Each structure stands twice: as C-alpha cells, then as structure tokens.
C-alpha cells in the first residue's frame with residue numbers, strides 16, 4: 001500500500017514539468033489525482049500517461065476554478081492534498097514590461113493561486129495539506145524578474161497567513177521555492193536554443209551546487225509536506241530547493 005492510498009490530490013498545472021512529476025509520484029503512492037492545465041491536448045496526453053483525471057482549467061479564471069471545485073467535489077467529495085503549482089513567467093526589465101505581461105503573471109500566479117485556495121477551502125478535509133509553488137527567485141533581486149518575483153512573493157505571504165487561518169482545522173499550508181529546474185518552462189520564454197544555453201550557463205555560475213534541479217527533486221519535497229506522518233508539525237514554512245542559489 002502506498003503512503004497516499006485512497007487520498008484525493010489536486011494539482012494545478014500538472015500536464016508538464018514539476019506538476020507532472022508530482023502527479024506521477026502521488027500516483028505511485030496510491031493517490032487518486034486530478035491535474036489541471038490550460039492547453040487541452042497536452043492535458044489529455046498527460047492524464048492518459050499518468051492514469052489521472054485531467055480538467056481543463058485556466059487558473060486565472062474564477063469561473064474555471066468554480067467549475068473545477070464543483071467537479072472534484074462531485075467525483076471525490078473532499079480533498080486531502082492541494083498543490084497550487086500552475087504558473088507563468090516572462091522576463092523583462094521594469095522599463096519594458098508590458099501591461100499584458102504584468103496582468104498575465106499577476107492573474108495566473110497570484111490571483112489564480114489565491115482564488116484556487118479560497119474556493120477549495122470548503123472541500124478540504126480537516127488535516128489536509130496545501131502546498132504552494134513559488135520560486136527561489138523570491139529571495140533574490142534578479143534583474144528582469146520584477147513582476148514574476150513580486151507575484152510569487154505575494155503567494156509566499158498569502159501562504160503564511162492562510163497557514164494561521166486554517167490551523168484550527170489542522171490544515172497545513174507550506175511553500176516550495178525551486179531554483180532553476182529543467183522543465184518546459186524555459187522553452188516558453190520565446191528564446192532560441194543558443195540564447196537559452198547561454199542563460200543556463202550564466203545561471204549555473206550562481207548556483208553553489210552548479211547544477212539545475214529536476215522536477216522530481218521538487219516532487220519529493222511536495223510529497224514530504226503532504227505526508228502527515230512526516231510533516232505534521234510543519235506549517236507556514238518555505239523550502240528552497242535551489243542548490244544554494246539563494247544563499
């Protein structure tokens with residue numbers, strides 16, 4: 001029997017990268033898992049590969065979140081683990097960041113995370129675990145990441161307040177902050193391969209362990225924080241998985 005046998009897990013942004021690796025790890029431990037994504041085909045493909053339920057949900061849309069909560073409630077009743085992971089990043093200096101980029105990052109990363117938590121609260125089991133995915137970037141003052149970093153920092157603060165508000169129901173709320181991790185995300189920035197390789201080389205010079213993280217590294221921390229037998233005294237905490245980059 002896996003550690004999460006019979007547990008109901010919801011992961012936003014589970015069709016690739018960190019969300020996908022985490023969904024896979026929960027499935028291997030016996031959980032019943034629902035993943036979300038914004039693009040239909042990759043979501044269907046991932047759901048079939050992982051034997052999980054895929055729900056097309058734009059995390060920036062309150063209507064979509066309502067629909068997700070209704071469907072999860074109908075299918076599973078209550079939720080034991082909520083991993084709010086979906087996020088987007090664009091990098092540009094303050095001077096050249098467009099309103100559209102600003103709105104997209106704030107709406108998906110912050111507003112979407114906030115309302116996903118809010119709308120799931122009524123169907124979280126007492127003793128449930130909520131894990132937010134922010135970024136190691138929140139501890140840095142990295143050029144070109146003002147809006148991304150601010151949107152993720154806001155989530156980090158939200159998590160701490162939610163941890164206090166939900167403590168009476170023994171719901172634990174924690175944050176995982178990955179450093180540079182090998183996922184599809186880098187390929188969504190719109191840079192060519194040579195630029196991406198140069199960026200990666202530059203980033204690695206700032207990581208004491210001199211390597212990129214893997215989605216599985218992050219997944220293991222999420223499972224640890226979701227496992228009451230290992231982390232029942234941990235709430236409102238943030239965990240950097242960044243090879244020491246934030247030091």
Ligand SMILES: NC(=O)c1ccc[n+]([C@@H]2O[C@H](COP(=O)([O-])OP(=O)(O)OC[C@H]3O[C@@H](n4cnc5c(N)ncnc54)[C@H](OP(=O)(O)O)[C@@H]3O)[C@@H](O)[C@H]2O)c1
Pocket residue numbers: 012013014015016017018019036037038039040042057058059060085086087088089108133134135136137177178179180181182183184185186188
């Ligand atoms: N990779 C890194 O170096 C790194 C470092 C620190 C933090 N992070 C954070 O880690 C999280 C996961 O990213 P990843 O690296 O695993 O990248 P990824 O492979 O690109 O995964 C991002 C996931 O989020 C989903 N998503 C994006 N916008 C969405 C929306 N509006 N509604 C629903 N789902 C949406 C994507 O679905 P679609 O494909 O359908 O859009 C995808 O499943 C993000 O919050 C990211 O900011 C990543």
